[in-house]
Amino acid sequence: MTEKVLIVDDDKAYLNILSERMRNRGMEVTTTASPVEALRIVETQSFDAIVLDLMMPEMGGIEAFQRIKERNPDLQVIFLTGNPSVSTGVDAMRLGAMDFIPKPADLNELTEKIKQAKVSRAILVEKQAQAKLKKVLTEKSR
Amino acid sequence: MATGANEIEFAGIQFFGKMSASISHEIKNVLAVINENAGLLEDICFMADGGKPVDISRLKKIAVDVKDQVRRADRIVTVMNRFAHSADEPSTETDLGELTALLRLLAMRFAAMHGVAIETLAPPVPVRVTTSPFGLLNLLWICLDCAMTATGSGKMVELVAEKTTEGGLVRFRKFEQPGAASVADIALGKLSALPRMLNATVAADSTKTELVVRLHQSPQF
Numbered sequence: 555m556t557e558k559v560l561i562v563d564d565d566k567a568y569l570n571i572l573s574e575r576m577r578n579r580g581m582e583v584t585t586t587a588s589p590v591e592a593l594r595i596v597e598t599q600s601f602d603a604i605v606l607d608l609m610m611p612e613m614g615g616i617e618a619f620q621r622i623k624e625r626n627p628d629l630q631v632i633f634l635t636g637n638p639s640v641s642t643g644v645d646a647m648r649l650g651a652m653d654f655i656p657k658p659a660d661l662n663e664l665t666e667k668i669k670q671a672k673v674s675r676a677i678l679v680e681k682q683a684q685a686k687l688k689k690v691l692t693e694k695s696r
Numbered sequence: 697m698a699t700g701a702n703e704i705e706f707a708g709i710q711f712f713g714k715m716s717a718s719i720s721h722e723i724k725n726v727l728a729v730i731n732e733n734a735g736l737l738e739d740i741c742f743m744a745d746g747g748k749p750v751d752i753s754r755l756k757k758i759a760v761d762v763k764d765q766v767r768r769a770d771r772i773v774t775v776m777n778r779f780a781h782s783a784d785e786p787s788t789e790t791d792l793g794e795l796t797a798l799l800r801l802l803a804m805r806f807a808a809m810h811g812v813a814i815e816t817l818a819p820p821v822p823v824r825v826t827t828s829p830f831g832l833l834n835l836l837w838i839c840l841d842c843a844m845t846a847t848g849s850g851k852m853v854e855l856v857a858e859k860t861t862e863g864g865l866v867r868f869r870k871f872e873q874p875g876a877a878s879v880a881d882i883a884l885g886k887l888s889a890l891p892r893m894l895n896a897t898v899a900a901d902s903t904k905t906e907l908v909v910r911l912h913q914s915p916q917f
Contacts, residue, residue: 565725565728565729567729567761567764567765568725568728568729568732571729571732571733571736571761572732574736575732575735575736575739578736578739578743609721609809611808611809611811612811614809636720636721636722636724636725636728637717637721637724656724657724657725657727657728658724658727658728658730658731658732659728659731661732661735
């Protein structure tokens with residue numbers, strides 16, 4: 555099954571070329587240059603991973619990440635940024651990002667992270683389904 | 697307690713660091729696009745090895761895209777070079793119109809982050825003052841940074857250089873009252889030694905809708 559990915563980056567040239575390469579690898583890719591638009595997209599579609607630029611006009615990547623996580627806590631977010639500082643990466647991870655990759659990114663590494671994100675999300679969804687089932691069975695047995 | 701000289705030195709280093717970080721970020725974004733184009737070429741070669749015909753028009757598009765990014769990088773590095781050379785001389789004849797245009801280019805990324813547009817109007821005659829170009833850029837940046845914060849998203853800050861009998865001035869305008877007054881207060885409160893060193897004053901105009909940096913000649917360095 556293909557990985558479903560949303561890429562959010564205000565650099566349209568980067569967005570186009572990265573999405574083309576990811577599609578060549580069999581991924582289903584949605585792109586947007588606007589973090590506000592990204593919030594709308596995640597309301598109606600599900601993704602295995604979101605690749606999110608850390609610094610964007612309109613709304614910073616951290617704020618976008620927090621708002622996405624509020625609505626969809628299971629979503630796996632990988633930050634991508636031209637700001638290579640360690641502290642930025644640590645901040646992103648502390649907030650609950652799945653990973654942090656500096657630009658220029660190694661696409662093989664990014665692909666690997668996306669596959670991991672898909673597995674992590676599947677485990678989370680499975681756990682939630684089991685917890686829901688357990689709750690229903692417990693209520694019925696009373 | 698920091699002395700005026702220390703304050704100026706620290707503000708200068710901070711300014712240089714902020715601009716360098718921003719420029720390096722922009723260069724990294726360009727490198728990222730070039731890197732992906734190189735990666736796409738590798739993908740195409742790999743697919744060609746597997747028997748897929750090569751789409752020549754796609755190769756041409758990659759060449760065009762890489763050239764675009766090289767031009768983008770060249771613009772960034774040219775601005776960086778002009779900025780770096782602004783620190784060459786402690787005092788030299790400086791064109792205020794050119795300096796405000798350079799400030800606009802340096803501040804474009806910050807403006808985009810604030811959601812603010814910056815415009816510069818070329819003065820009808822060159823406005824030349826003898827000053828520290830780097831020190832003045834620093835002061836104008838502090839004012840612009842405050843103006844961008846005060847004016848808010850979706851707005852504009854316009855920079856205009858004008859000749860005066862005392863030397864020259866730079867107006868920050870197009871933001872609405874009572875923004876200008878508070879901007880001036882913030883700018884002055886942040887740094888007092890730098891305007892003194894440049895023999896400059898920063899204040900809102902009488903209508904409180906513009907922030908004006910006035911340069912009085914016979915600078916004290």
